[in-house]
Amino acid sequence: xxxxxxxxxxxxxxxxxxxxxxxxxxxxxxxxxxxxxxxxxxxxxxxxxxxxxxxxxxxxxxxxxxxxxxxxxxxxxxxxxxxxxxxxxxxxxxxxxxxxxxxxxxxxxxxxxxxxxxxxxxxxxxxxxxxxxxxxxxxxxxxxxxxxxxxxxxxxxxxxxxxxxxxxxxxxxxxxxxxxxxxxxxxxxxxxxxxxxxxxxxxx
Amino acid sequence: xxxxxxxxxxxxxxxxxxxxxxxxxxxxxxxxxxxxxxxxxxxxxxxxxxxxxxxxxxxxxxxxxxxxxxxxxxxxxxxxxxxxxxxxxxxxxxxxxxxxxxxxxxxxxxxxxxxxxxxxxxxxxxxxxxxxxxxxxxxxxxxxxxxxxxxxxxxxxxxxxxxxxxxxxxxxxxxxxxxxxxxxxxxxxxxxxxxxxxxxxxxxxxxxxxxxxxxxxxxxxxxxxxxxxxxxxxxxxxxxxxxxxxxxxxxxxxxxxxxxxxxxxxxxxxxxxxxxxxxxxxxxxxxxxxxxxxxxxxxxxxxxxxxxxxxxxxxxxxxxxxxxxxxxxxxxxxxxxxxxxxxxxxxxxxxxxxxxxxxxxxxxxxxxxx
Numbered sequence: 031x032x033x034x035x036x037x038x039x040x041x042x043x044x045x046x047x048x049x050x051x052x053x054x055x056x057x058x059x060x061x062x063x064x065x066x067x068x069x070x071x072x073x074x075x076x077x078x079x080x081x082x083x084x085x086x087x088x089x090x091x092x093x094x095x096x097x098x099x100x101x102x103x104x105x106x107x108x109x110x111x112x113x114x115x116x117x118x119x120x121x122x123x124x125x126x127x128x129x130x131x132x133x134x135x136x137x138x139x140x141x142x143x144x145x146x147x148x149x150x151x152x153x154x155x156x157x158x159x160x161x162x163x164x165x166x167x168x169x170x171x172x173x174x175x176x177x178x179x180x181x182x183x184x185x186x187x188x189x190x191x192x193x194x195x196x197x198x199x200x201x202x203x204x205x206x207x208x209x210x211x212x213x214x215x216x217x218x219x220x221x222x223x224x225x226x227x228x229x230x231x232x233x234x
Numbered sequence: 235x236x237x238x239x240x241x242x243x244x245x246x247x248x249x250x251x252x253x254x255x256x257x258x259x260x261x262x263x264x265x266x267x268x269x270x271x272x273x274x275x276x277x278x279x280x281x282x283x284x285x286x287x288x289x290x291x292x293x294x295x296x297x298x299x300x301x302x303x304x305x306x307x308x309x310x311x312x313x314x315x316x317x318x319x320x321x322x323x324x325x326x327x328x329x330x331x332x333x334x335x336x337x338x339x340x341x342x343x344x345x346x347x348x349x350x351x352x353x354x355x356x357x358x359x360x361x362x363x364x365x366x367x368x369x370x371x372x373x374x375x376x377x378x379x380x381x382x383x384x385x386x387x388x389x390x391x392x393x394x395x396x397x398x399x400x401x402x403x404x405x406x407x408x409x410x411x412x413x414x415x416x417x418x419x420x421x422x423x424x425x426x427x428x429x430x431x432x433x434x435x436x437x438x439x440x441x442x443x444x445x446x447x448x449x450x451x452x453x454x455x456x457x458x459x460x461x462x463x464x465x466x467x468x469x470x471x472x473x474x475x476x477x478x479x480x481x482x483x484x485x486x487x488x489x490x491x492x493x494x495x496x497x498x499x500x501x502x503x504x505x506x507x508x509x510x511x512x513x514x515x516x517x518x519x520x521x522x523x524x525x526x527x528x529x530x531x532x533x534x535x536x537x538x539x540x541x542x543x544x545x546x547x548x549x550x551x552x553x554x555x556x557x558x559x560x561x562x563x564x565x566x567x568x569x570x571x572x573x574x575x576x577x578x579x580x581x582x583x584x585x586x587x588x589x590x591x592x593x594x595x596x597x598x599x600x601x602x603x604x
Contacts, residue, residue: 092437096508231368
């Protein structure tokens with residue numbers, strides 16, 4: 031069986047970052063679940079902080095730098111996505127949004143996506159449902175029913191087997207299930223012709 | 235191989251002194267640049283077409299007609315003619331007229347235009363960009379090739395017994411290129427008709443150009459116009475040169491940093507690495523340009539962008555001197571040496587006429603022999 035790839039997109043800005051910590055835990059849980067199901071998987075991390083300038087340059091110049099292109103290709107070619115952003119002003123961070131803005135709106139069609147977020151208070155948790163979920167629905171991705179929000183109390187008071195752990199494992203099972211039941215992903219080719227010339231002439 | 239320049243026709247403030255040319259100055263500067271192109275031995279001048287500020291060239295055939303009257307060898311072209319928002323009837327008439335005035339020194343490059351609000355000013359909708367480009371061009375071809383046209387389509391009023399005048403010079407329509415950065419439909423269109431394909435090439439990584447030209451060549455062969463390496467390919471390029479490359483970089487940097495298309499984005503160094511922009515010595519421009527052949531194959535036309543981003547006219551004319559004296563003669567020689575004999579030149583009015591006359595003679599002789 032061909033190796034599947036999980037792309038893990040983390041939009042955390044600090045080092046170390048709680049966003050990255052959540053992303054890693056989601057990735058490990060998903061990989062373990064796929065492993066349990068006998069699906070070999072490779073995990074590729076995309077730290078958006080490393081591409082901050084390039085993302086803005088792509089918005090301005092219209093094309094990605096070499097390094098950003100590799101990151102975009104990783105995401106566009108992955109069998110499953112784990113995306114985690116800090117919540118800023120009740121929504122995803124601008125860098126997180128801009129990265130998916132330059133990715134292109136066909137890249138994630140039918141791709142299973144697990145959405146996660148971190149924030150300074152649990153009161154931000156529904157940003158996952160009113161900001162991230164609609165954006166990935168717009169991109170026609172398949173968003174897992176369980177989204178995972180980690181608030182300070184999850185890191186501070188929670189035990190290793192606490193409620194956050196339970197949500198991570200449930201989301202990981204959902205993502206593993208979706209990745210496992212699909213054919214290996216193929217990145218969309220923007221230069222592929224989808225109509226015949228006769229259809230073009232007919233104005234279709 | 236043809237070498238020339240293409241101009242966007244932007245009115246941009248010179249970032250080094252805050253001076254903005256008037257429209258009159260910019261229009262006259264474009265003419266000076268075109269005349270200089272002929273003087274220094276370049277083959278082609280192509281003007282953009284735009285219908286919104288900060289651009290001046292809204293009426294390409296007016297400008298090209300004026301240039302035609304003051305030149306004798308220069309081939310006059312466009313980069314691009316908006317096949318989407320112009321009425322194909324008017325394109326057929328305007329460029330046939332220009333052909334007659336310029337003694338056939340005319341070809342065109344079709345493009346779509348990417349600014350949404352421009353389309354409705356001409357009664358169109360950018361969402362129909364590709365179908366407009368395909369359908370309008372199909373009508374344009376018929377208007378040039380058939381004396382009387384009956385036509386009905388989606389995007390303009392029907393035509394009954396319409397004759398576009400004047401008829402093309404010697405009955406030979408201008409050669410047409412199709413320009414596109416990343417729409418495979420346009421490469422397909424160029425291949426379908428056996429027309430030329432022009433890759434803008436500048437502002438984008440070379441992979442775009444490589445994919446689009448590859449697609450065009452493959453489909454050109456598929457449609458039976460000849461082997462893929464006989465397809466007619468043009469490329470854009472963007473250069474700034476001084477004797478010492480450090481001087482070129484220092485002088486061009488403020489223009490780059492504030493340029494309308496990519497200013498305030500990637501650094502000059504990143505942009506020169508990732509796109510065909512070359513800022514340096516004439517030899518660096520020669521080496522980089524010769525390298526284009528490595529990923530598009532032998533090609534027929536190279537146009538350079540030299541007059542944008544607020545560069546003063548004097549500087550642009552100096553660039554043309556360097557191109558004409560030091561760069562293009564070497565490129566001509568080197569490209570010619572590398573090119574296999576079966577790869578054709580880009581068609582011109584003279585070559586298309588010679589070919590048609592030869593075919594007619596051969597037919598007459600064959601008829602006489604029967």
